[in-house]
Amino acid sequence: xxxxxxxxxxxxxxxxxxxxxxxxxxxxxxxxxxxxxxxxxxxxxxxxxxxxxxxxxxxxxxxxxxxxxxxxxxxxxxxxxxxxxxxxxxxxxxxxxxxxxxxxxxxxxxxxxxxxxxxxxxxx
Numbered sequence: 193x194x195x196x197x198x199x200x201x202x203x204x205x206x207x208x209x210x211x212x213x214x215x216x217x218x219x220x221x222x223x224x225x226x227x228x229x230x231x232x233x234x235x236x237x238x239x240x241x242x243x244x245x246x247x248x249x250x251x252x253x254x255x256x257x258x259x260x261x262x263x264x265x266x267x268x269x270x271x272x273x274x275x276x277x278x279x280x281x282x283x284x285x286x287x288x289x290x291x292x293x294x295x296x297x298x299x300x301x302x303x304x305x306x307x308x309x310x311x312x313x314x315x316x
Contacts, residue, residue: 194224194286199310206276208312212269212286217305219262220244223292224269225303226260228312230282238284239271240295249297254280276314283309 194217198210212224225240239250239260248260259272269286287303289295295302 194288194305194307196284196286196307196310199284199312201313201315202276203316204277204314206314207272207274208276210271210273210284210286210310210312212271212307214267214269214286214288217267217288219264219267219269221291223289223295223302224262225287225289225295225297225300226269226271227285227287227300228280228282229285229309230279233282235285235300237297237300240297241269242295243290243292247294249295251297273312276312278314281312281314284312285309 193215195213221243223242226238227235229235241248257275262269286307288305289302
């Protein structure tokens, strides 16, 4: 099970910290990805951390602003989002992919398990 939290309304330039609580998945054997979907748009990958944290990858528009991390003791995966822009808004989902040693932020085909999402709105 994956449960996202932390979504909110924030002004441009603000920050948010999204959490993905992971249960029944061992983060050493599952990659976790963050994805977002804005109204009327296709879902896009934002970032991912591979199983065993071998690599972390970011979509180019969020590089330098977003940081993904994990806490295996708490089974949490965090997405720290800084300097938010209106185009960062949407529903953010975390998802799990089994045994993905190297992940790519732009790919979602490998993800089998999805959370329900948390809403992020960036507006003045």
